[in-house]
Amino acid sequence: MEDYFSSADEYCYHDYYDDDDDDRDASYGLQEIETEVPLPCTKGPSCEVITKESLLAAQREDLRRIMDLLSLKEHLARTLLIHYRWDVDKVIVVLVEKGKDKLYAEAGVTVSEHDNLSSELPSMVMCIICIEEVSATEVTTMDCGHCFCNNCWTEHFIVKINEGQSRRIRCMEFNCYAICDEAKIRSLVSARDPNLSEKFDRFLLESYIEDNKRVKWCPSVPHCGNAIRIKDDEFCEVECACGLQFCFNCLSEAHSPCSCLMWELWSKKCQDESETVNWITVHTKPCPNCNKLVHKDGGCNLVCCVCGQAFCWLCGGPTGKEHTWTSISGHSCGQYKEDQGKKTERAKMDLLRYIHYHNLFKAHTDSFKREAELKETIQEKISHLEERQSSKDFSWVTNGLDRLFRSRRVLSYSYPFAYYMFGDDSVKLEMTKEEKEIKQNLFEEQQQQLHANVEKLSLFMGEPFDRYPEDEVEELRMKIINLSVITDRLCRKLYECIENDLLDSIQLVRHRIAPYMSRGLEKASELSICWETEA
Amino acid sequence: MQASRARLFKEYKEVQREKVADPDIQLVCDDSNIFKWTALIKGPSETPYEGGIFQLAFAVPEQYPLQPPQVRFLTKIFHPNVHFKTGEICLDILKNAWSPAWTLQSVCRAIIALMAHPEPDSPLNCDSGNLLRSGDIRGYQSMARMYARLAAMPKKG
Ligand SMILES: [Zn+2]
Ligand SMILES: [Zn+2]
Ligand SMILES: [Zn+2]
Numbered sequence: 001m002e003d004y005f006s007s008a009d010e011y012c013y014h015d016y017y018d019d020d021d022d023d024r025d026a027s028y029g030l031q032e033i034e035t036e037v038p039l040p041c042t043k044g045p046s047c048e049v050i051t052k053e054s055l056l057a058a059q060r061e062d063l064r065r066i067m068d069l070l071s072l073k074e075h076l077a078r079t080l081l082i083h084y085r086w087d088v089d090k091v092i093v094v095l096v097e098k099g100k101d102k103l104y105a106e107a108g109v110t111v112s113e114h115d116n117l118s119s120e121l122p123s124m125v126m127c128i129i130c131i132e133e134v135s136a137t138e139v140t141t142m143d144c145g146h147c148f149c150n151n152c153w154t155e156h157f158i159v160k161i162n163e164g165q166s167r168r169i170r171c172m173e174f175n176c177y178a179i180c181d182e183a184k185i186r187s188l189v190s191a192r193d194p195n196l197s198e199k200f201d202r203f204l205l206e207s208y209i210e211d212n213k214r215v216k217w218c219p220s221v222p223h224c225g226n227a228i229r230i231k232d233d234e235f236c237e238v239e240c241a242c243g244l245q246f247c248f249n250c251l252s253e254a255h256s257p258c259s260c261l262m263w264e265l266w267s268k269k270c271q272d273e274s275e276t277v278n279w280i281t282v283h284t285k286p287c288p289n290c291n292k293l294v295h296k297d298g299g300c301n302l303v304c305c306v307c308g309q310a311f312c313w314l315c316g317g318p319t320g321k322e323h324t325w326t327s328i329s330g331h332s333c334g335q336y337k338e339d340q341g342k343k344t345e346r347a348k349m350d351l352l353r354y355i356h357y358h359n360l361f362k363a364h365t366d367s368f369k370r371e372a373e374l375k376e377t378i379q380e381k382i383s384h385l386e387e388r389q390s391s392k393d394f395s396w397v398t399n400g401l402d403r404l405f406r407s408r409r410v411l412s413y414s415y416p417f418a419y420y421m422f423g424d425d426s427v428k429l430e431m432t433k434e435e436k437e438i439k440q441n442l443f444e445e446q447q448q449q450l451h452a453n454v455e456k457l458s459l460f461m462g463e464p465f466d467r468y469p470e471d472e473v474e475e476l477r478m479k480i481i482n483l484s485v486i487t488d489r490l491c492r493k494l495y496e497c498i499e500n501d502l503l504d505s506i507q508l509v510r511h512r513i514a515p516y517m518s519r520g521l522e523k524a525s526e527l528s529i530c531w532e533t534e535a
Numbered sequence: 536m537q538a539s540r541a542r543l544f545k546e547y548k549e550v551q552r553e554k555v556a557d558p559d560i561q562l563v564c565d566d567s568n569i570f571k572w573t574a575l576i577k578g579p580s581e582t583p584y585e586g587g588i589f590q591l592a593f594a595v596p597e598q599y600p601l602q603p604p605q606v607r608f609l610t611k612i613f614h615p616n617v618h619f620k621t622g623e624i625c626l627d628i629l630k631n632a633w634s635p636a637w638t639l640q641s642v643c644r645a646i647i648a649l650m651a652h653p654e655p656d657s658p659l660n661c662d663s664g665n666l667l668r669s670g671d672i673r674g675y676q677s678m679a680r681m682y683a684r685l686a687a688m689p690k691k692g
């Protein structure tokens with residue numbers, strides 16, 4: 001065992017560290033850190049934040065492309081894009097495959113040939129809506145050539161906006177499917193009701209978010225007002241400018257490597273069973289021998305049942321009694337064996353199984369919260385060190401902490417994943433018993449290695465290194481850098497295991513998993529506005 | 536609302552003037568309520584409804600003419616697009632294809648056109664719709680004529 005454990009802490013007694021392996025990986029990893037190997041396929045930002053202010057600019061680019069491509073006015077381009085859910089490529093595909101006329105007809109776009117009709121109007125015009133003779137200055141002609149008095153147009157627009165049809169307000173003429181020019185709508189409505197005109201503008205702008213599969217509102221509560229636009233795959237996790245991290249596909253918290261379906265089932269299950277299960281899981285655990293619930297308050301992680309069975313509080317597995325504060329001899333944690341509970345009936349087994357995974361999930365999310373509090377104390381430690389150290393580069397501390405957060409997250413969500421992956425049939429993964437067992441062993445080995453190293457990293461990050469002499473700080477620095485590299489690699493391997501070994505291609509369609517982000521979730525970047533340079 | 540009232544008043548004056556011009560339609564406004572109208576329309580020639588006089592009831596909404604009036608037959612009629620019991624009419628211009636450019640008078644004209652050209656694919660009266668769709672034009676016509684004679688024709692002698 002490495003001497004890393006000399007300053008033992010109560011919540012880590014696992015050790016899967018293998019010396020030979022580590023040296024090789026550490027040197028490989030150091031190289032990787034120094035050369036900052038960029039992640040594959042990151043050409044430009046893959047997600048951008050759209051604020052109230054940049055919403056207009058965000059759609060300008062798409063509008064401009066369509067306006068240029070088809071020589072259309074802005075409101076027609078918008079009508080077209082709203083119909084095709086702001087998918088410019090789709091518009092082009094339809095244009096190529098079906099032609100312009102079909103493209104326009106499907107979207108209800110009517111292109112006029114009456115552009116200079118208004119100049120030919122007589123001084124007085126009969127509006128057939130109000131049946132009134134009105135002066136030519138009091139009428140408006142739309143692109144389709146249909147002319148009515150401003151009063152009637154305004155009434156028509158107000159009714160339609162209030163009906164929530166801002167995005168497609170049609171001409172009043174019978175059998176005319178032309179969409180009215182938004183500039184004309186705006187000027188007429190604002191003369192009567194400026195508030196409604198603003199509402200109209202907002203509806204139009206927000207269509208870019210609400211009718212667009214690449215853009216979604218940030219799910220923050222209270223709402224930050226932002227939306228996120230992604231480049232390609234909707235199965236990704238993003239961080240809004242407001243700081244909220246979420247799954248772009250299902251809009252719940254970031255949950256990779258759990259699939260959206262698994263996460264949905266898991267959160268529902270946690271809710272349904274929270275009252276009963278929470279109390280039980282916090283205070284008691286079933287004995288692996290007699291299934292009696294055993295109560296623990298404080299003390300080490302070895303508990304004893306009245307039947308005499310000793311077991312591990314963290315994983316519930318049976319153990320011997322020989323133990324130290326940090327380890328139980330001969331015991332490795334995290335493996336849940338279904339046949340342990342052979343004597344219990346099915347329903348109870350399911351609950352126990354759930355409790356097992358729920359405990360591990362909760363233990364890690366709790367650790368995550370504790371570690372998040374480390375952030376402040378670490379900053380203090382750094383400033384202490386800065387006062388007296390010759391080397392002023394303490395990026396290894398913050399990098400180490402970031403690595404701890406990221407790998408802890410992966411670890412937490414790997415438990416609900418495992419619950420469904422190797423569980424009953426609620427997600428219909430259809431495996432033979434043997435297949436499941438092989439896969440479960442494979443996965444749990446990876447998971448345990450990650451677990452062990454995350455705990456180790458957590459331990460190091462908690463050390464009072466600001467009080468260490470310089471050479472010990474240097475030693476800790478190397479350990480943290482090495483461990484960071486190892487946990488990063490293990491996270492990556494865990495994802496590879498899921499995608500290559502556990503789920504086949506058909507299952508991966510149902511269970512799309514947001515990719516591992518070695519550098520943390522991508523913060524949505526400020527919108528880059530390209531249309532100005534192109535125009 | 537003022538706009539709808541003004542417009543209905545204009546239509547009223549127009550109707551008075553055009554009475555002679557369109558002998559097939561007789562639109563009458565309720566004495567006390569300008570939003571309630573009735574119309575008498577002549578069954579179109581060369582249809583089973585020929586010779587009949589059919590009464591329609593209009594309920595005009597306050598948003599008129601931005602929203603369509605509600606129209607139904609008061610006279611019993613056997614027609615695939617008219618509900619046999621309630622007299623409700625299934626006609627696109629009275630729903631999503633409505634345009635404010637329509638008037639009560641032009642709606643009457645559209646209904647006369649519908650009597651001459653039924654739409655068996657959106658039937659409110661399933662029996663007549665089925666007769667027409669199964670190609671039993673003779674069956675449909677005789678039923679329609681029978682009801683027209685019973686309900687829409689002045690009793691002779
Ligand atoms: Zn028009
Ligand atoms: Zn008018
Ligand atoms: Zn946000």
Ligand SMILES: [Zn+2]
Nearest residue numbers: 247249250260
């Ligand atoms: Zn999701």
Ligand SMILES: [Zn+2]
Nearest residue numbers: 287290305307
């Ligand atoms: Zn026991």
Ligand SMILES: [Zn+2]
Nearest residue numbers: 300302323324
């Ligand atoms: Zn003990």
Ligand SMILES: [Zn+2]
Nearest residue numbers: 312314315333
């Ligand atoms: Zn354990």
